[in-house]
Amino acid sequence: MGIKYSSKINKIRTFALSLIFVGFIVMYIGIFFRTSPFVMTLFMILGLLFIIASTVVYFWIGTLSTRAVKVVCPSCGKITKMLGKVDLCMFCNEPLTLDPELEGKEFDEKYNRKKRKS
Template sequence: MAKTYSNKINKIRSFALALIFVGFIIMYGGIFFKESPIVMLIFISLGMLALMFSMVVYFLIGMLSTKAVVVNCPNCEKPTKILGRVDMCMYCREPLTLDPNLEGKEFDENYNKKSSTTQNKA
């Protein structure tokens, strides 16, 4: 099965959205423990922590998004943001790079890592 790639900013935003739903599910799980207020309080507190962590993630990706490089996708002609050396278009999932050494090569997220093995690939 082929590995699907997506834009890094969208991945992080999806993670933060999932945290919101998980937080609500945890808080609603506390309803099953109405008889024990301590356990119910623990569930509600854990759910609130997940919601607060989601808020922090949204804030951090917003700050990171302001520093991302905006380019026009050659495929769909829409402006998209790139984080790292390689990324995908937010709209049409076209592989994009700002590194001229990587142009024409197959897309690999490992090009963003600063290890010696990815440097040897290039």
Template sequence: MLFKSSKVNEFRLWGLALTMGGLLIMIIGMAGIVFDWGVIGQVIAAIFLVLGLISVMVSMGIYFWAGMLSTSAVVIECPECAKPTKMIGKTDRCMFCKTILTLDPELANTNKPVAKE
């Protein structure tokens, strides 16, 4: 449960990872020009800059998609922490306390889990 989060936060995490990865790829690619590797360095820099640009553009699309999902998400109050959280789909997690939430009564689990010995 430590690494689980709400769907909106997951999309934002992937967008951030692609942004940072794309910028890192661009920085690595610039080594061909900075260290003066000649024509092959320029080719390497061009390839890495294009790959980094593609990664940043994909992350921009993911951020846009997450924003559009966030505007149409249902805002509910978490029963555990009492904070308002956005929910996408039938089940999601609280953005703050990571509690599993659902609006579908068939998927709701009202029983507390029993500890196995």
């Protein structure tokens, strides 16, 4: 069984959504410490920080998304956004590339990493 890939924009959005849920869970845990106002406040503030971090991540991916290259997926025909040399279609997970040298090769996210000069 291979690695499950998804588009970079969707990965970052999923991470931001998980930060919101973690923030709510942390705040909910704080309710169990009603007898200790300090601990309850600590959990509430920590949960709020997770939610603020999520807002920052959503803002960041929004700005990245506006600068992303838009391409038409050859498989499903929908317009999708690409970050980097290789990415997946946001709708059908078809591997896409902007680099002619990578056409026909198996999809690997390592193609987006810059090669280090040794």
